[in-house]
Amino acid sequence: MAKQQGRNAYQWFTREITTRVNERLVMRNELQDAIDEQRLELYYQPLYDQAGDIVTVEALLRWNHPARGFVPPSEFIPLAEETGQIMAISRWVLERACLDLELLGARGHDGFKVAVNVSPLQFHRAGFLDTLRETLASTQLPASRLELELTEGVLLKDAEDAVDVLHDLRRMGIDVSIDDFGTGFSSLNYLKQLPISKVKIDRSFIKEVTHSADDASIVQAIISMAHHLGLTVVAEGIETEQQHRLLKGYGCELFQGYLLARPMPLEQLELLLRVGTELPSEMNQRD
Ligand code: C2E
Ligand code: MG
Numbered sequence: 001m002a003k004q005q006g007r008n009a010y011q012w013f014t015r016e017i018t019t020r021v022n023e024r025l026v027m028r029n030e031l032q033d034a035i036d037e038q039r040l041e042l043y044y045q046p047l048y049d050q051a052g053d054i055v056t057v058e059a060l061l062r063w064n065h066p067a068r069g070f071v072p073p074s075e076f077i078p079l080a081e082e083t084g085q086i087m088a089i090s091r092w093v094l095e096r097a098c099l100d101l102e103l104l105g106a107r108g109h110d111g112f113k114v115a116v117n118v119s120p121l122q123f124h125r126a127g128f129l130d131t132l133r134e135t136l137a138s139t140q141l142p143a144s145r146l147e148l149e150l151t152e153g154v155l156l157k158d159a160e161d162a163v164d165v166l167h168d169l170r171r172m173g174i175d176v177s178i179d180d181f182g183t184g185f186s187s188l189n190y191l192k193q194l195p196i197s198k199v200k201i202d203r204s205f206i207k208e209v210t211h212s213a214d215d216a217s218i219v220q221a222i223i224s225m226a227h228h229l230g231l232t233v234v235a236e237g238i239e240t241e242q243q244h245r246l247l248k249g250y251g252c253e254l255f256q257g258y259l260l261a262r263p264m265p266l267e268q269l270e271l272l273l274r275v276g277t278e279l280p281s282e283m284n285q286r287d
């Protein structure tokens with residue numbers, strides 16, 4: 001009896017694993033098709049300053065799957081990291097983002113930068129800086145108009161190597177932001193030694209900032225310490241007027257979130273830049 005149960009559990013277990021492995025394999029192959037057939041897209045979400053001007057647009061990857069619709073990056077980027085497909089994807093993202101910014105510039109919209117998210121594998125690979133240089137040269141985008149967003153995890157892994165790369169980026173004139181700040185294990189004291197220019201306070205702290213005294217204190221402490229270190233502070237995930245107002249009051253410099261603008265395709269961004277205001281919500285729903 002016990003033996004039988006054990007066997008059943010084992011069979012269930014192997015079936016479960018086989019299903020998961022197959023699902024991942026299918027997803028990996030479909031992702032490869034999307035890369036090969038250029039079916040990945042970049043959306044852009046603006047970062048606004050205190051005066052309400054757009055100072056940066058963050059490039060956010062979208063995979064429009066023929067059957068499943070939009071697959072969120074949180075589902076396919078970790079997979080792409082494991083399979084190594086992230087390398088090809090990242091090269092494409094970087095080039096597309098630079099080209100799009102040049103395109104907007106040619107149409108008279110050039111008063112802002114583009115921020116590109118960098119994956120751990122991409123950052124720690126030899127050749128990362130060369131790829132950056134080549135892309136800037138081929139797209140003709142000035143380095144000063146490109147920003148990179150790195151998470152704390154990227155910098156903590158192989159920290160000495162990471163610091164060298166950061167110094168090279170600074171020499172090249174490329175600004176670096178620490179993304180999702182507060183969720184990792186790095187301290188502001190550690191950041192002090194790094195040539196970075198911004199911290200983006202993670203959305204999880206912003207979410208409850210108007211309700212939770214703890215989160216409000218954490219956010220105020222991050223802002224105050226970041227300012228002491230000469231860093232600009234970005235609040236991501238602003239969804240309500242109250243959050244926006246409160247963070248402005250705390251001295252936070254830049255704001256990003258659904259309240260202000262959702263991630264949008266390039267054509268919508270151009271429209272937004274042209275009319276200068278948020279679009280009617282039905283035109284701006286997908287993200
Ligand atoms: P992230 O870099 O922290 O990007 C911000 C995420 O928050 C985006 O999710 C954005 O759509 C979402 N967001 C912005 N405002 C709000 C808001 O007010 N409320 C809520 N609930 N969410 C908001 P998204 O586009 O799904 O991207 C998720 C993550 O995937 C990104 O987090 C980034 O880590 C990664 N990612 C996206 N594009 C790329 C890429 O091109 N390369 C790499 N390596 N990673 C990427
Ligand atoms: Mg980011």
Ligand code: MG
Nearest residue numbers: 179180200236
């Ligand atoms: Mg972020």
Ligand code: MG
Nearest residue numbers: 180202203236
């Ligand atoms: Mg985040």
